[in-house]
Amino acid sequence: DVAVSPDGTQIAFCSNGAESNLWLRRMDSLTARELPGTERALRPFWSPDGRQLGFVVQGDGVKRVDLRGGQNSVQRVTSFASFAGGSWSQQGVILFQPEQTGSGLYRVPVSGGTPSPVTTLNAARREIAHRDPQFLPDGRHFIYWVWSQLEENTGVYVGSLDPGEKRMDGPLVRTWRKALYAEPGYLLFLQGSTL
Numbered sequence: 001d002v003a004v005s006p007d008g009t010q011i012a013f014c015s016n017g018a019e020s021n022l023w024l025r026r027m028d029s030l031t032a033r034e035l036p037g038t039e040r041a042l043r044p045f046w047s048p049d050g051r052q053l054g055f056v057v058q059g060d061g062v063k064r065v066d067l068r069g070g071q072n073s074v075q076r077v078t079s080f081a082s083f084a085g086g087s088w089s090q091q092g093v094i095l096f097q098p099e100q101t102g103s104g105l106y107r108v109p110v111s112g113g114t115p116s117p118v119t120t121l122n123a124a125r126r127e128i129a130h131r132d133p134q135f136l137p138d139g140r141h142f143i144y145w146v147w148s149q150l151e152e153n154t155g156v157y158v159g160s161l162d163p164g165e166k167r168m169d170g171p172l173v174r175t176w177r178k179a180l181y182a183e184p185g186y187l188l189f190l191q192g193s194t195l
Contacts, residue, residue, distance in 0.1 A: 037074035043085025095133040132178035
């Protein structure tokens with residue numbers, strides 16, 4: 001549970017143990033500071049401007065914390081369950097996976113609200129789950145990992161917030177792990193044990 005800030009100067013991470021908390025550390029320092037109000041935090045993810053962090057609280061939904069502090073610096077985005085973190089777009093949308101299996105991705109405004117589905121499992125392709133979304137620079141498209149019972153359908157796909165946009169017929173890359181987008185246009189992923 002580690003997330004690097006958009007500008008590459010900080011990392012957010014969760015402490016181990018039953019009561020994990022969110023911590024923040026600058027890359028040029030060995031000292032980390034605990035973020036108050038982030039008890040039981042998991043799976044941190046950054047806002048595009050690096051001023052806030054989103055995170056999951058198991059059984060308590062998705063929350064966000066303003067790193068400038070102050071009163072009410074921790075806000076609930078949705079009480080809808082979340083399994084594995086999320087991704088935050090420049091348009092103020094958070095994508096997340098609500099269930100470990102049997103679910104596509106959902107979206108919710110950063111300001112809070114009722115989540116709505118963005119991707120749905122394709123039964124013909126024997127999909128089990130959609131996971132690990134990451135917005136691309138345009139803030140409308142994203143990559144995500146599809147787990148399928150069929151190996152040829154398991155891999156990284158490109159999705160869109162536009163419901164009318166056609167989904168890819170197959171994976172962009174076949175892999176059994178998530179991928180990460182890196183500027184200026186790379187996709188980092190594992191093939192076996194090779195990056």
